[in-house]
Amino acid sequence: MTNEFADRLQAVISVEIDRSGNFSSIVESSEAANQQQTNEVFTEKWEKYGSTQELEKFYAFQRRWYLDLYGFADEAALAAHLADARVILDAGCGLGYKAAWFAELAPHALVIGMDFSAAAQQAARLFGDRSNLYFLRGDIANTLLATGSVDYVSCDQVIMHTEDPDATFAELARITDPRNGQFACYFYAKKALPRELLDDFFRLHCKQVSSEQLWEMSEQLTELGKRLSAIDAEIDVPAIPLLGIKAGTMPIQRFIYWNFLKCFWNEELGWDTSLATNFDWYSPSNARRFSESEVRDLVAATDMSIVQIHVEEAAFSGRFRHATA
Numbered sequence: 001m002t003n004e005f006a007d008r009l010q011a012v013i014s015v016e017i018d019r020s021g022n023f024s025s026i027v028e029s030s031e032a033a034n035q036q037q038t039n040e041v042f043t044e045k046w047e048k049y050g051s052t053q054e055l056e057k058f059y060a061f062q063r064r065w066y067l068d069l070y071g072f073a074d075e076a077a078l079a080a081h082l083a084d085a086r087v088i089l090d091a092g093c094g095l096g097y098k099a100a101w102f103a104e105l106a107p108h109a110l111v112i113g114m115d116f117s118a119a120a121q122q123a124a125r126l127f128g129d130r131s132n133l134y135f136l137r138g139d140i141a142n143t144l145l146a147t148g149s150v151d152y153v154s155c156d157q158v159i160m161h162t163e164d165p166d167a168t169f170a171e172l173a174r175i176t177d178p179r180n181g182q183f184a185c186y187f188y189a190k191k192a193l194p195r196e197l198l199d200d201f202f203r204l205h206c207k208q209v210s211s212e213q214l215w216e217m218s219e220q221l222t223e224l225g226k227r228l229s230a231i232d233a234e235i236d237v238p239a240i241p242l243l244g245i246k247a248g249t250m251p252i253q254r255f256i257y258w259n260f261l262k263c264f265w266n267e268e269l270g271w272d273t274s275l276a277t278n279f280d281w282y283s284p285s286n287a288r289r290f291s292e293s294e295v296r297d298l299v300a301a302t303d304m305s306i307v308q309i310h311v312e313e314a315a316f317s318g319r320f321r322h323a324t325a
């Protein structure tokens, strides 16, 4: 981190940062039991997943998906969007590869990656060579960043894992520049009723099982997803609206996956990534799901307007700006 960018960070944050490197820890634990458990399982997930051979494939997949989720035609369109940014925040950065991507696309901007798990420090080690990139271990529900100080806030696949997503959304809206800043956010979507009930039951149960058991269950679910995906047959599903089951022709694995049980399998991404995806679904105690109207209400409650919204089976995502901008 060069002095220029360290000065820029120090000017917008209300704690003393360590200028000798690219990492500072603001807060490492939460008093909220579910947030603390969520931090611990993500620490474990990223520590294990950080050494997989599949990382580059995962990064490439995530970058492509990110452009779709937030309505950028291609990487050049994202770079153009960031062209005037002075400060960018990757809120809940995990391994930090998206923060590193933003730092590459916007070398003139200070990019901050913040995560409440120990992954923030792991990210600082992985991407220590970027002069405009700094990692903080901290809570994105209380960023300690100045009001309106960030030009682009990206909170991708994170907000539902925070203790109070409404409060987190309000905090990230607060730090977004009211003139022309934008805040990109992703929300898990509510699924069919049997799947929702099972997910909630499992998550409650998962709090009482050891992490070895959680990994073991995730391996079993990955194997199930793999075997179901190997069935070369489709089912023509009739709609069952009261249970939230939608009509459509789909492979057997997808029918089970969307309606009953998360058993992720993606041949192209590989075993480790599929395993981490299953672990990441059941293990964190915090994992709220939203309806589209709940997302719209949340945006309106913070007095923001919708620039772009994207709907997928599993998620809603969008870019938001202050209504007065």
Ligand SMILES: C[S@@+](CC[C@H](N)C(=O)[O-])C[C@H]1O[C@@H](n2cnc3c(N)ncnc32)[C@H](O)[C@@H]1O
Residues within 6 Å of the ligand: 035, 038, 039, 042, 043, 091, 092, 093, 094, 095, 098, 114, 115, 116, 117, 119, 138, 139, 140, 141, 155, 156, 157, 158, 161, 162, 163, 280
């Ligand atoms: C599914 S991962 C997504 C990581 C990254 N954004 C990505 O797209 O790869 C969710 C991340 O949110 C982080 N997280 C959860 N609650 C948080 C909080 N209150 N503050 C900061 N990070 C949080 C977790 O530690 C985890 O790394």
